[in-house]
Amino acid sequence: MREGEAMPVVVYFSRAQENLVDGSMQNLVTGNTQCLAEKIACQLNCSTYALEPVAPYPRRYKETLIRAELEKGKQLLPEIKALPHDFSDESVIFLGFPTWWSSYPLVIDSFLKQLLLTEKQLYPFCTHEGSGFGESLIVLKKRYPTACVKVGLPVRGSRVMKADEAVKNWLRHYYCEKERK
Numbered sequence: 445m446r447e448g449e450a451m452p453v454v455v456y457f458s459r460a461q462e463n464l465v466d467g468s469m470q471n472l473v474t475g476n477t478q479c480l481a482e483k484i485a486c487q488l489n490c491s492t493y494a495l496e497p498v499a500p501y502p503r504r505y506k507e508t509l510i511r512a513e514l515e516k517g518k519q520l521l522p523e524i525k526a527l528p529h530d531f532s533d534e535s536v537i538f539l540g541f542p543t544w545w546s547s548y549p550l551v552i553d554s555f556l557k558q559l560l561l562t563e564k565q566l567y568p569f570c571t572h573e574g575s576g577f578g579e580s581l582i583v584l585k586k587r588y589p590t591a592c593v594k595v596g597l598p599v600r601g602s603r604v605m606k607a608d609e610a611v612k613n614w615l616r617h618y619y620c621e622k623e624r625k
């Protein structure tokens with residue numbers, strides 16, 4: 445780190461408990477995206493912040509599917525708990541989420557809408573069950589045209605524990621960019 449240089453941060457949303465992993469229902473103690481977020485933060489040696497909706501998503505997978513579909517269809521942004529950090533000084537945010545209904549959960553919008561995104565670099569990462577990012581990157585770029593959305597890292601939920609090498613390779617994009625400045 446150069447003197448005066450701001451550290452990146454990892455901000456993510458993840459929902460543990462009942463979920464589909466490789467097509468079968470499992471009870472996750474730690475959410476897949478949280479596992480990935482922690483691996484990224486460990487390699488970057490930076491802090492993580494978990495986004496939490498004020499009204500938690502149901503434990504049951506199918507009930508969560510229904511709520512997420514309704515939120516997506518009607519663009520209902522869930523209220524999120526305040527984070528113990530002001531992100532105005534960070535220029536780089538690693539932003540993680542599970543793919544929901546081929547996009548990102550609206551909790552992410554609840555967070556991004558609070559920020560002044562001009563000149564902020566967003567490095568998106570997601571976990572999924574086969575759709576990759578789906579339309580998430582297109583939607584992010586469209587909704588936040590002043591942000592600089594960088595190359596993303598999609599990881600299948602069932603492979604998250606083996607993602608260290610993929611994370612390392614992906615972070616090269618960030619380090620290259622940093623060197624150029």
Ligand SMILES: Cc1cc2nc3c(=O)[nH]c(=O)nc-3n(C[C@H](O)[C@H](O)[C@H](O)COP(=O)(O)O)c2cc1C
Nearest residue numbers: 458459475476477542544545546571573574575601
């Ligand atoms: C409401 C909901 C919708 C989902 N929609 C998709 C989808 O469209 N495509 C996909 O590949 N996986 C989908 N999934 C699976 C999750 O993306 C996957 O299990 C992810 O790893 C969960 O991450 P988490 O444990 O951090 O919440 C969905 C899961 C939920 C709960």
